[in-house]
Amino acid sequence: MASDKIDSPLTEVESGKLKLLKEANTDSLPSNKPLIRRVPNRLSLCYRKEDGVRYFQPTSVAIGPLNHQRETNKHSRIQRGEECKLKLAKVFIDECNGKEEAFYENVKKEIKSLKDCYCFYCFQGQKWTDEDLAFMFLVDGCALLLFIVLYVDDAWEGFRVTQGLVGIAEVDFFLLENQLPYQLLKILIDSFAEASKDDDLKRLFKKYITAFVDKSFFNLTAPQQHRSQVDHSQPHLSHEQQKEEEEDPVHLLDLLRTRLMGVKSKKKEWTNKSGWLRTEMKGKRSRYRYSIGNVKELKDHGIRFKAREKVDSFTEIEFDDRSCRPILRLAPIFLHNTTMPLLLNLMAYELCPDFKEDCKITSHLSVLDSLIDNSEDVKELRDADVLHHGLGSDEAVAELFNKISSILVPSLKMHSELSRIHEYCSKKSHLRNRRARFVAKLTDTYFSSPWSVWVFLGASATLIMTVIQTYNSFQGKKLP
Numbered sequence: 001m002a003s004d005k006i007d008s009p010l011t012e013v014e015s016g017k018l019k020l021l022k023e024a025n026t027d028s029l030p031s032n033k034p035l036i037r038r039v040p041n042r043l044s045l046c047y048r049k050e051d052g053v054r055y056f057q058p059t060s061v062a063i064g065p066l067n068h069q070r071e072t073n074k075h076s077r078i079q080r081g082e083e084c085k086l087k088l089a090k091v092f093i094d095e096c097n098g099k100e101e102a103f104y105e106n107v108k109k110e111i112k113s114l115k116d117c118y119c120f121y122c123f124q125g126q127k128w129t130d131e132d133l134a135f136m137f138l139v140d141g142c143a144l145l146l147f148i149v150l151y152v153d154d155a156w157e158g159f160r161v162t163q164g165l166v167g168i169a170e171v172d173f174f175l176l177e178n179q180l181p182y183q184l185l186k187i188l189i190d191s192f193a194e195a196s197k198d199d200d201l202k203r204l205f206k207k208y209i210t211a212f213v214d215k216s217f218f219n220l221t222a223p224q225q226h227r228s229q230v231d232h233s234q235p236h237l238s239h240e241q242q243k244e245e246e247e248d249p250v251h252l253l254d255l256l257r258t259r260l261m262g263v264k265s266k267k268k269e270w271t272n273k274s275g276w277l278r279t280e281m282k283g284k285r286s287r288y289r290y291s292i293g294n295v296k297e298l299k300d301h302g303i304r305f306k307a308r309e310k311v312d313s314f315t316e317i318e319f320d321d322r323s324c325r326p327i328l329r330l331a332p333i334f335l336h337n338t339t340m341p342l343l344l345n346l347m348a349y350e351l352c353p354d355f356k357e358d359c360k361i362t363s364h365l366s367v368l369d370s371l372i373d374n375s376e377d378v379k380e381l382r383d384a385d386v387l388h389h390g391l392g393s394d395e396a397v398a399e400l401f402n403k404i405s406s407i408l409v410p411s412l413k414m415h416s417e418l419s420r421i422h423e424y425c426s427k428k429s430h431l432r433n434r435r436a437r438f439v440a441k442l443t444d445t446y447f448s449s450p451w452s453v454w455v456f457l458g459a460s461a462t463l464i465m466t467v468i469q470t471y472n473s474f475q476g477k478k479l480p
């Protein structure tokens with residue numbers, strides 16, 4: 001027997017809960033482009049408080065609303081950076097006969113779209129008016145553009161700054177929480193070109209921005225001793241790649257990632273043709289298994305490591321198994337106090353919930369984490385010119401990768417070469433595998449250093465001479 005339907009009025013508590021549902025803010029839903037936001041907690045919590053400040057917060061120049069009202073004293077480096085920003089912004093605007101009002105009005109017209117470039121919670125609890133934000137964007141954007149020009153031209157005469165401070169400021173401009181929308185830079189560049197009555201300035205500023213980002217690219221991928229061999233005219237970009245780069249980036253960090261990839265990744269369906277990433281379906285769940293081993297294990301299989309001579313993409317991996325001893329080539333990476341924030345903030349950017357492209361940087365770091373288990377693995381990569389660092393010790397590098405391994409989100413489908421490594425190592429009894437291991441053991445034992453080569457040659461010559469003398473004495477006894 002069906003029970004009678006009882007219509008009872010909602011209580012005040014129930015009405016309040018339903019009101020929360022009606023008024024829920026949907027501005028945080030994924031947008032067409034990634035929003036500027038804070039570093040995801042799962043990454044920032046991996047580091048102690050002092051390390052988090054060093055890697056994710058600006059230490060000299062704070063730009064944008066996320067760091068605009070940080071508590072500082074008048075003698076702090078951030079406060080001196082605020083004063084420097086005003087000077088740089090004034091010099092920038094004075095270059096086109098000082099039209100502050102026109103610059104300000106152009107920024108203020110687009111203030112809503114500029115605010116939409118940030119995650120909605122960036123402005124929660126803040127009492128900024130649109131006028132306050134427009135002035136902040138004006139000063140920060142003009143200061144950043146002039147800094148880029150001075151940095152690329154190395155024209156710091158008269159500004160009384162040291163190269164050390166310039167290097168620190170450069171890192172600050174690539175922190176995730178310290179980004180300005182690229183749209184703002186375009187507004188200011190257009191304003192500058194309009195005030196100067198020279199449209200060619202738009203292309204010139206774009207070249208300056210690209211050159212500024214590329215300097216950080218080369219700092220990350222080319223050690224100091226090899227940096228002179230790198231062509232700074234960016235020949236590594238093909239015509240097709242340059243065409244794809246015409247789309248405006250989200251911000252400077254996004255542009256750096258694009259340059260590291262060589263070209264923006266295209267969204268396309270992927271199928272597991274190689275079969276190396278085995279999938280076992282259980283109901284509606286899928287489980288992925290992958291393993292390539294660390295450096296020592298791969299070396300035991302006869303695989304040696306080399307640095308790629310031409311770096312088209314930071315994440316590119318090449319496995320050559322045509323010779324008697326296979327070679328794994330990786331792009332060289334240089335880790336020091338200024339490149340570590342770049343890598344970690346690139347990873348933080350890819351971990352953002354509205355990032356829609358393949359997480360190639362994070363995936364490549366997960367590959368390096370698989371290769372590096374301890375200081376011996378770091379030393380092997382150093383000897384192969386794949387890894388260079390200025391972090392004090394090999395143990396510090398191994399600890400660094402082990403620390404972030406728990407939150408890495410690998411997308412190894414992008415590294416097709418890894419399937420061949422996995423397949424090669426899984427065939428332990430294969431003739432080629434055994435031959436490579438024999439050659440590797442012979443090489444490491446007798447040809448690992450010039451002294452061992454000379455010892456081996458000397459021992460071989462002694463053995464040959466002994467055989468010849470024995471043969472001659474034996475032949476002499478046969479004579480009548």
